[in-house]
Amino acid sequence: MKLAEWLVLRGKSQAEFSRDMEVTQPCVHFWVNGIQPPSSINMMRIYRLTGGKVGLKDWCEEFDGQI
Secondary structure (H helix, E strand, O other): OOHHHHHHHHOOOHHHHHHHHOOOHHHHHHHHOOOOOOOHHHHHHHHHHOOOOOOHHHHHHHHOOOO
């Protein structure tokens, strides 16, 4: 599942999620809009915060061919 989908399903804003992640809202914006992938550590934190719904496979699909 893409992070954007998870946020919509949970009714969370990028700002709320950024506070949960302890990162800036622009970081979350970059991840959600496919501008830049999160670091490996943040990918693991996202995986945990989403209960395993957003994982490495989802990021690979999102950024396939861009990295």
